[in-house]
Amino acid sequence: MGRTGTTRAGVRDVAARAGVSTQTVSRVINASPNVRPDTRTRVEAAMAELGYRVNNAARALGTSTTRTLGVIASDATLSGPSAGIAALDTAARDVGHWIATAYADADDPGAVTTAASRLLAQGVDAIIVVAPHTATLPALRGTIGETPLAALHTGAGGDVQRRAAALAVSHLIDLGHRRIARLAGPADWLEAIARDAGAAETLAAAGLSAAGVWHGDWSAAAGAAVAGEVTAALREPDGPTAVAVANDQMALGLIAGLQRLGIAVPGAVSVTGFDDNADAAFYTPALTTVRVDTAGEARRVVADVLGQTADAPAAEPALVARDSTAPR
Known part of the structure; x- marks a missing residue:
């Protein structure tokens, strides 16, 4: 039984209960x-019985660490950043740490640095950025001093994003498509840049150029908004027969918008996504997409900011072929 009333159990109470x-x-x-091990078990049992909770601020006074990692994210309503935050939380807990999350408008460097300052005031041991813009990391480096800094899906993770985007385009090429358009993410997001580069490089390696390029903000609404332009392009003699989309949500919106305009997917145009989010298999048609190991990338980034080595490398990206693509 834990203590009753307002008095909280302290270290001395735990020590007395455990006899240490x-x-x-x-x-x-x-x-x-x-x-x-037997002593650790006895102490942990005493902590549970007393309802003892670790005071990170007090612990930091003696250890110079709160075992807390700060996470800055710009938009957790999108499936990609949301999955990234969840993966970082799991990866941190697996190595005895926790995360504290702050949200900031990534278009506003001032908001990002303010978020970092608030996390630093909590004594976080490092800062990890989810879905950063091109200006985010330079702004943070000038704010956080020697505090370790990393970003999910950049650096080695950015190379994974490029390879994953290449898989989607290669799949379309293998199906016989030669006029492939791209619906890219926001031009100033590092993940969008990596994905767009992977798609463009794969087209160039096959001697092809993009049959149209559009940009969206990662949302399904953005995909639906360009459906009219894509439809117009399809009617041109050299119009696209496939569209490689930079994330699943925009692909969902694009497919819905095309279908409202009477354009069959994949009959008239094939569409690929990116992320393999939890709903991708239930789109109409089920979405062909690429899967990246976000959990593995989160483990790598957490290990990096802690000066450690991840216990296992992230899995290579994989194509998930479903019904939204067909041979040309």
């Missing part, structure tokens, strides 16, 4: 390897 010193309790709290 307060130093031993501290070692258990801070995941020190220098604790016998």
Whole structure:
């Protein structure tokens, strides 16, 4: 049973219940390897019985670490950033850390640096950015000093994004498509840049050029908004027979918009997505897309900011072929 009333259990209470010193309790709290397994079990049981909660601020005074990682995200309503935040939370907990998340308009460097300052005031050990714009990381580097900084899906993760986008375009080429258009993400997002580069490079390697390029804001509404322009392009003699879309949500909107205009997918035009979000298999038609190992990338980034090595590498991206693509 935990304590009743407003008095919270402290380290001394845990030590007394477990029959150990307060130093031993501290070692258990801070995941020190220098604790016998049976002792650790006894201390953890005492903590549970007393309802003891670790005070990160107090622990930081003695250890110079709160075991908390700051995460800055611009939009958790989109499936990609939302999945990234969830993956970072799991990866952090797996190595005995937690995340504190701050949201900021990525178009506003001032909002981003303010978010970073608030996280630093909480004593976070590092900062990880989800879905950064091109201006985000330079702005942060001038704000956070020596605090470790990393971004999900950039650096090595950006190379994964390029390879994944290449898979989608290669799939369309293998199906016989030679006039392939692109619906890219926002031009100043690092992930969008990597995905667009992978698609463009794959077309160029096959001796092809894009049969049209549009940009959206990652939302389904953005995909639907360009459906009229794509429809007009389809009617041109050299119009596209396929569209490689930079994420699943825009692909959903594009397909819905095309169908409202009487354009069959994949009968008249094939469409690919990116992310393989949880709903992609239930689109009409089911969406051909590419899957990236966001959980593995999160493990790599968390290990990087902690100066460690991830216990396993991220899996390579994979094409998931469904019904929204067909041979030309």
